[in-house]
Amino acid sequence: MKIAVDVMGGDFAPKAIVEGALLAANELTEQVRIVLIGNQADIQEVLGERTLPATIEIVHTTEVIAMGEHPTKALSQKPNSSIGVGFKLLKERVVDAFCSAGNTGAMHVGALFSVKAVEGLIRPAIVGFAPQVSGKMAVLLDIGANADCKPEMLEQFGEIGSLYAQYTHGVDNPRVALVNIGEEEQKGSLVAQAAHQLMKATKKYNFIGNLEGKELFTDKADVIVCDGFTGNVILKMGESIYDILKSRGVDDEFVNHMNYEAAGGSPILGVNGNVIIAHGISSPLAIKSMILLAKRQVESDVYTKIKQALS
Structure with missing residues (x-):
């Protein structure tokens, strides 16, 4: 190699x-x-x-x-x-x-x-990693390659993210969720609503529904799908939380996983x-x-x- x-x-x-x-x-x-x-x-x-x-x-x-x-x-x-x-x-x-x-x-x-x-892929995505309270790392995509996404792109992100979690993280039947502002499938933007319907109908992966901001780190999903604009905001927010708490002398295992040095990089998937x-x-x-x-x-x-x- x-x-x-x-x-x-x-x-x-x-x-x-x-x-x-x-x-x-x-x-x-x-x-x-x-x-x-x-x-x-x-x-x-x-x-x-x-x-x-x-x-x-x-x-x-x-x-x-x-x-x-x-x-x-x-x-x-x-x-x-x-x-x-x-x-x-x-x-x-x-x-x-x-x-x-x-x-x-x-x-x-x-x-x-x-x-x-x-x-067969509409657009590749950049993958990030979201620490979970269980100690695991969820796959987060996209985190910046595609600021604007069509519903079909988000549905495909679910598929390639699920494959990544399965083969790289060793997760059996990964749980895939869509970032949204509510649990109900009628919530969110028109793109999010349409993506939800496509992901709900697919048999290619285990879609579990919408994921709210308060659930990002609660081990509810193994794969977190969003457009690149939202994903980049989530990623940078996590990095800032680590920087702020580190400057205040906080040493916590969960927070330390938000340090960019922990993952080291982001694959183009x-x-x-x-x-x-x-x-x-x-x-x-x-x-x-x-x-x-x-x-x-x-x-x-x-x-x-x-x-x-x-x-």
């Missing part, structure tokens, strides 16, 4: 990325190799007198896609960027997963242009490959978690399961 990591992406690159890869290598077997994609001189500067373990290799690149660059334009104008090369290696199956804390738009566009969306996006401010610990998440996702072969389900 080979997991490629964009060394040049993120607010604290390349140092945080290299240090995170070294942390991950300490916890991985020799069968898992980490491929660092980026400027070799910059990587060596971070290493100093240290040498890379045998399980880490470098693919040298000369260009960088900055955080504020236009995704499509940057990818076309910078083919030798760390993101561009990462997707080339993923498309050619040289690596099994590609991870980056860099330009989110470039990662999303790159995935669609290289490995492409699974046939519904493309023909394993693509993980990390937070731009990712620390070495977050990068380590991202790499370990990528390993679990590769082992689950979930993108193939989604492809088979939608074919």
